[in-house]
Amino acid sequence: MPAPLRIGLAGLGTVGIGVIEIIQNHAEMIAMRAGRPIIITAISARDPKRDRGIDLSGFAWEDDPVALARRDDVDILVEVMGGHEGAARAATEAALEAGKDVVTANKALLAHYGQALAEKAEAAGCTIRFEAAVAGGIPIIKSLTEGLAGNSIRRVMGVMNGTCNYILTRMEDAGLPYEMVFEEARALGYLEADPNLDVGGIDASHKLSLLSSIAFGTKVAFDGIEMEGIGAISVDDIQRAGDMGYRIKLLGVAQMTGRGLEQRMTPCLVPQDSPLGQLSGGTNMVVVEGDAVGQIVLRGAGAGRGPTASAVMGDVIDLARGIRTPVFGIPATKLAETVSAHSAAPSAWYLRIRLVDKPGALAKVATKLGDAGVSINRMRQYGHSDGDAPVLIVTHKATRDDILTAMAAARATNVVVGEPVALRIEDV
Amino acid sequence: MPAPLRIGLAGLGTVGIGVIEIIQNHAEMIAMRAGRPIIITAISARDPKRDRGIDLSGFAWEDDPVALARRDDVDILVEVMGGHEGAARAATEAALEAGKDVVTANKALLAHYGQALAEKAEAAGCTIRFEAAVAGGIPIIKSLTEGLAGNSIRRVMGVMNGTCNYILTRMEDAGLPYEMVFEEARALGYLEADPNLDVGGIDASHKLSLLSSIAFGTKVAFDGIEMEGIGAISVDDIQRAGDMGYRIKLLGVAQMTGRGLEQRMTPCLVPQDSPLGQLSGGTNMVVVEGDAVGQIVLRGAGAGRGPTASAVMGDVIDLARGIRTPVFGIPATKLAETVSAHSAAPSAWYLRIRLVDKPGALAKVATKLGDAGVSINRMRQYGHSDGDAPVLIVTHKATRDDILTAMAAARATNVVVGEPVALRIEDV
Numbered sequence: 001m002p003a004p005l006r007i008g009l010a011g012l013g014t015v016g017i018g019v020i021e022i023i024q025n026h027a028e029m030i031a032m033r034a035g036r037p038i039i040i041t042a043i044s045a046r047d048p049k050r051d052r053g054i055d056l057s058g059f060a061w062e063d064d065p066v067a068l069a070r071r072d073d074v075d076i077l078v079e080v081m082g083g084h085e086g087a088a089r090a091a092t093e094a095a096l097e098a099g100k101d102v103v104t105a106n107k108a109l110l111a112h113y114g115q116a117l118a119e120k121a122e123a124a125g126c127t128i129r130f131e132a133a134v135a136g137g138i139p140i141i142k143s144l145t146e147g148l149a150g151n152s153i154r155r156v157m158g159v160m161n162g163t164c165n166y167i168l169t170r171m172e173d174a175g176l177p178y179e180m181v182f183e184e185a186r187a188l189g190y191l192e193a194d195p196n197l198d199v200g201g202i203d204a205s206h207k208l209s210l211l212s213s214i215a216f217g218t219k220v221a222f223d224g225i226e227m228e229g230i231g232a233i234s235v236d237d238i239q240r241a242g243d244m245g246y247r248i249k250l251l252g253v254a255q256m257t258g259r260g261l262e263q264r265m266t267p268c269l270v271p272q273d274s275p276l277g278q279l280s281g282g283t284n285m286v287v288v289e290g291d292a293v294g295q296i297v298l299r300g301a302g303a304g305r306g307p308t309a310s311a312v313m314g315d316v317i318d319l320a321r322g323i324r325t326p327v328f329g330i331p332a333t334k335l336a337e338t339v340s341a342h343s344a345a346p347s348a349w350y351l352r353i354r355l356v357d358k359p360g361a362l363a364k365v366a367t368k369l370g371d372a373g374v375s376i377n378r379m380r381q382y383g384h385s386d387g388d389a390p391v392l393i394v395t396h397k398a399t400r401d402d403i404l405t406a407m408a409a410a411r412a413t414n415v416v417v418g419e420p421v422a423l424r425i426e427d428v
Numbered sequence: 429m430p431a432p433l434r435i436g437l438a439g440l441g442t443v444g445i446g447v448i449e450i451i452q453n454h455a456e457m458i459a460m461r462a463g464r465p466i467i468i469t470a471i472s473a474r475d476p477k478r479d480r481g482i483d484l485s486g487f488a489w490e491d492d493p494v495a496l497a498r499r500d501d502v503d504i505l506v507e508v509m510g511g512h513e514g515a516a517r518a519a520t521e522a523a524l525e526a527g528k529d530v531v532t533a534n535k536a537l538l539a540h541y542g543q544a545l546a547e548k549a550e551a552a553g554c555t556i557r558f559e560a561a562v563a564g565g566i567p568i569i570k571s572l573t574e575g576l577a578g579n580s581i582r583r584v585m586g587v588m589n590g591t592c593n594y595i596l597t598r599m600e601d602a603g604l605p606y607e608m609v610f611e612e613a614r615a616l617g618y619l620e621a622d623p624n625l626d627v628g629g630i631d632a633s634h635k636l637s638l639l640s641s642i643a644f645g646t647k648v649a650f651d652g653i654e655m656e657g658i659g660a661i662s663v664d665d666i667q668r669a670g671d672m673g674y675r676i677k678l679l680g681v682a683q684m685t686g687r688g689l690e691q692r693m694t695p696c697l698v699p700q701d702s703p704l705g706q707l708s709g710g711t712n713m714v715v716v717e718g719d720a721v722g723q724i725v726l727r728g729a730g731a732g733r734g735p736t737a738s739a740v741m742g743d744v745i746d747l748a749r750g751i752r753t754p755v756f757g758i759p760a761t762k763l764a765e766t767v768s769a770h771s772a773a774p775s776a777w778y779l780r781i782r783l784v785d786k787p788g789a790l791a792k793v794a795t796k797l798g799d800a801g802v803s804i805n806r807m808r809q810y811g812h813s814d815g816d817a818p819v820l821i822v823t824h825k826a827t828r829d830d831i832l833t834a835m836a837a838a839r840a841t842n843v844v845v846g847e848p849v850a851l852r853i854e855d856v
């Protein structure tokens with residue numbers, strides 16, 4: 001049997017320990033599948049003393065992950081520290097400079113520096129694999145880069161932040177307001193230290209930017225994503241969307257339009273009986289639409305020790321087998337400059353507007369919508385106990401610009417109370 | 429750019445034409461992704477004269493696919509003729525003997541001769557790729573062999589025959605009996621020339637046998653599959669299962685048990701609100717359970733020109749990139765002999781028994797079930813207009829042997845009318 005593939009493991013958090021467990025528990029199975037043994041020779045983490053519930057005495061220790069990446073007895077770097085600056089970036093660069101492949105779970109690093117890192121990797125004849133960075137255990141990077149490589153991709157969609165989907169599902173099931181479920185999620189440890197990474201859509205947008213690059217052969221353009229978190233969603237919205245046959249999801253969508261690459265991560269309504277609409281709790285889902293294959297849906301755990309470590313090991317086994325594709329599917333130097341098009345594709349919209357209880361109020365707003373080119377498909381007016389009357393409107397297809405114009409015009413009347421809500425209804 | 433990968437295409441049915449279309453429409457995109465051009469140099473089919481709606485004049489023609497496989501200007505054989513004997517087998521063997529990789533959509537060929545062909549391929553230093561053979565456009569072979577390679581697989585399940593799922597969905601939606609929907613499906617061209625391939629579960633079992641081999645590292649054992657078609661399912665069963673929160677699917681299940689590899693392709697009840705239960709129409713779904721990743725669900729079109737050609741092209745692009753893994757994930761010579769265990773795993777069961785309208789009939793049957801070690805979880809007795817009383821029983825977990833014993837004992841009483849129905853309730 002050929003020589004073992006020797007891993008330097010940077011990061012001993014939940015994912016790092018998961019990787020060690022898989023390699024220890026399945027050494028023989030993995031060697032059979034990879035065609036050679038896979039071993040960990042050296043490790044690095046912030047605190048060498050912390051008890052991680054696992055025997056680490058068999059591995060060489062490095063305080064500095066850069067030194068780890070450079071060790072002679074390390075063939076590839078597995079980077080599961082996280083953070084898009086500092087140690088993670090430095091260790092990744094050090095590994096590539098030493099001609100070593102990198103397997104990473106670090107979506108933020110690649111969302112910010114993916115292009116430069118991919119160019120560096122490919123110039124050195126090596127690669128960066130990042131299955132674990134997107135949608136946890138779901139093999140979406142491999143499916144998109146390899147399995148569906150014969151397709152021109154039309155659209156990629158995904159629910160890729162389990163915490164947001166948990167919060168929205170819990171709001172629906174328990175009828176609890178956002179703020180309360182947010183605190184529950186924090187108490188359960190579901191939220192990042194900076195919760196805005198989750199509920200603001202940043203984490204999910206990191207992932208979407210990587211999918212876009214592979215799907216459309218464009219440079220990673222995290223800054224080109226239209227991003228909106230879930231903080232403005234009310235239980236009312238969820239219930240009323242439900243009445244009309246929809247569920248609200250924080251949905252990432254990337255598609256190539258005539259005006260450029262449209263990427264957005266916003267709360268959207270999707271039909272309750274669609275695969276995306278049926279997704280509840282912390283599970284992730286990615287939907288890929290290709291010109292030949294039609295619609296492919298992948299669903300699974302988007303986070304957690306086992307699923308994320310599974311994705312890391314899929315990449316490691318590929319490298320052990322000698323499978324080494326360009327980082328983003330085509331050589332980094334051939335990725336196209338990204339022209340970002342904000343919300344170019346029209347869609348139906350869900351509008352929630354509170355009106356003062358006066359004759360003609362609704363007519364006034366409807367006129368403003370019409371003037372902006374937004375036509376109404378369905379409308380419901382609810383009872384009003386406190387003087388205001390919430391009106392729900394489902395529009396025919398309209399662009400985001402038209403909707404924003406219409407909302408501004410409606411607000412400028414004297415019949416609208418508070419801030420209207422406009423959510424896209426994604427055609428899935 | 430390196431030299432093109434030159435395809436010899438055997439078979440110009442719907443899939444073959446789909447492959448030509450993708451290569452013609454996306455030549456540049458594919459060359460970018462594959463790192464080299466992919467071209468078709470020669471083709472073969474039964475009838476050179478038939479108009480296939482596409483210009484074939486640019487390709488060399490071979491009447492004999494074996495001669496095609498041996499041509500000097502052919503690097504790999506794409507076999508999309510079908511049939512598990514004769515030309516498809518001979519052409520595949522000829523290609524392997526000439527040291528050429530083969531991409532095939534032929535599930536029957538691999539289900540019957542996969543082991544011998546894989547050994548032949550690997551001895552010659554080449555491989556056979558067959559993503560298109562299982563679940564159409566869904567990249568399940570790649571996901572299982574590569575993406576999830578770090579997992580010990582616990583169970584693989586799938587709805588992998590779109591025609592059966594169409595028939596069952598249509599029976600449910602329209603309330604039409606099996607025979608009538610079967611004729612509809614035949615008229616629509618959904619059925620194979622030998623319909624038993626579809627409705628008898630043979631086609632889906634071919635696919636399951638390939639998944640089992642990869643998942644469990646065992647030799648393909650098509651003959652070890654417990655197989656039962658959908659012909660005995662009544663609208664009554666579908667509706668009554670629905671009343672209890674279930675849907676009936678022709679479900680393939682493979683799992684490793686203490687007694688050996690259990691493989692079955694039988695009509696099962698699955699919860700309506702599970703991903704499998706929500707699958708309607710001709711769509712396919714495969715569910716993989718791994719020890720690290722948990723449950724991964726893949727869903728997409730299981731047949732048709734585009735989806736199947738997409739899968740073929742994924743394999744072809746892999747080969748052009750130099751990705752060449754063992755046929756069944758580990759070297760064929762290391763695949764374990766398969767010890768088949770029929771229905772070793774216990775489960776709950778749905779039983780439908782018609783009883784004569786006499787006092788004590790139900791007690792008599794319940795006693796027989798109890799004697800066989802089958803305990804009752806839920807029971808419903810329906811009204812009886814024609815003298816017989818249908819009884820529906822959901823059992824606690826029981827093995828298939830216990831159920832068969834109990835059913836035989838019940839039939840041997842004088843209170844059971846006709847043939848009882850026993851369907852497994854799969855825990856998904």
